[in-house]
Amino acid sequence: MGQYLILIYTDEPSWATFGEQEIGAVMAAHQSFGAKHGAALRGRGWLHPTATATTVRRPDGPRRDDFTAGEDALVTDGPFLETKEVLGGYYVVEAPDLDTALAIARDVPEPFGGVEVRPLRPTGSE
Amino acid sequence: MTDPALAVADAHRREWASVLAATVRVTRDLDLAEECVQEAYAQALVAWRYAVPARPGAWLTTAARRRALDHHRHAAVAQRALPLLVVDEVAPEPAGPPPDDLLALLFTCCHPALTAEARVALTLRLLGGLSTPEIARAFLVSEPTMAARLTRAKKKIAAAGVPFRVPASDELPRRLGGVLAVVHLVLTTGHTAPTGAALVRDDLLDRAHDLARLLRSRFPDDPDVAGLLALVLLTDARRATRTDPDGGLVLLADQDRSRWDAAMIADGRALVLEALAARPVGRYAVLAAIAAVHADAPSFDATDWPEIVGLYDVLAARWPSPVVDLNRAVAVGFADGPEAGLAALDALTGEPRLAGYGYLAAARGELLRRAGRPEEARTALEEAAALAGNDAERDLLDRRLEAVEG
DSSP states (O other), X not given: OEEEEEEEEEEHHHHTTOOXXXXXXXXXXXXXXXXXXXTTEEEEEEOOOGGGOEEEEOTTOOOSSOOOOGGGOEEEESOSSOOSEEXXXXXXXXXXXXXXHHHHHTTOOOSSSEEEEXXXXXXXXX | OOOHHHHHHHHHHHHHHHHHHHHHHHXXXXXXXXXXXXXXXXXXXXXXXXXXXXXXXXXXXXXXXXXXXXXXXXXXXXXXXSOOOOBOOOOOTTSSOXXXXXXXXXXXXXXXXXXXXXXXXXXXXXITOOOHHHHHHHTTOOHHHHHHHHHHHHHHHHHHTOOBSOOOTTTHHHHHHHHHHHHHXXXXXHHSOSSSSOSOOHHHHHHHHHHHHHHHHHOTXXXXXXXXXXXXXXXXXXXXXXXXXXXXXXXXGGSOGGGSOHHHHHHXXXXXXXXXXXXXXXXXXXXXXXXXXXXXXXXXXTOOHHHHHHHHHHHHHHSOOHHHHHHHHHHHXXXXXXXXXXXXXXXXXXXXGGTTOHXXXXXXHHHHHHTTOHHHHHHHHHHXXXXXXXXXXXXXXXXXXXXXXX
């Protein structure tokens, strides 16, 4: 058994073209998804828009000896990467193999973008 | 006494894929399985000196699996960089049928989560037993590039959890289509090498043959599988006559039809009929039908060109591509004369996907020559020779150029 992160990429401006009813329908679709795949779900998140993002970087570029930004951190308004399609949410699923994870990913509702499936490395004491 | 080197070479050709697939089930690691199988073949060179075993494949599988268990013992304490392959538990015999490791390996190599380039490279490596340099040459890339491509694909299979398994029936039709596309690419690449001295790559054609037969044995009722095997047989039946003793290209019009492989053509013809009965008709069935019309013609002049034009019409309607349009125009040139063929070709000039495609210039040159327009024919054939991929094609175009009256 492994865990997979399903990253949901979306197009933010397109959401403005959706009315309350349509947005409600997408939300309902996510609820149905959760009901169908609840046994495999290990986590989920729905992000606020990228306009609410704040980025924290080291001020001095890459370093091999000091990994954290610390007190000198460069704090800026906006997402880490300016891209057209942005991360809108995610699911964490547990699946025995990629085929099972992809079958779950096919059911993720996303009207404007798509999803990316990434295997999570095992963490902890093993 | 049998020459052990010959016996080992023969077993490599026949048994490599099955031995490797059975070993993968034990190692659950593609690289380690390859290593163990190579060691088993090396061991056979010595062990078979006095007697070749009755079942070489079983001998090699046992040897490779024993190696794998040794490796496992050594590696038990070592930290693994990548997770083990996902392999399903198998119920011990006689509870269930034995697992089809060979087919599982093929579906793993052709998984849609891999790039198309990686799928064909892995298939040739793991099922075809070809070396990295051989595969690199077939696809016009350097050896380090091909080695990196294979390594990356194997890493992804392990890290992302691509399973070593034949897909379940609900997923099978979609996945089988991907496997057939890989086999078709092996066939077309072997039929006309994109680079090098030789026109034909025998090793690739042999592998396309093996893979298509393997699929046919496993999916005897699938019309697309029947269509692809028909295409392989009808294309390959002409292999011996497509080059002259010096490796020069011999065109369809000049091939010695008495040397075409009659048994392959008979098998291919029966399979085409089977594949064409399906609705909707599949692409490989139509391609094979075109090859069958050529195979049935007693001579080039007696070819049923209107039938071939009609089959290209079916292809163009269902699977449109500029290459199909080009082939259709050539067929029109034989069915209705060179001027009609040239008119059909004119519609394709300026098609960006044919820019740099030597066959367009070659077809135009040939039609112009037959239409009695030598000056224009010369220009077109010179262009085609500059764009040709392998020496055999280039030499033929040069000979055609000399033949043009000017």
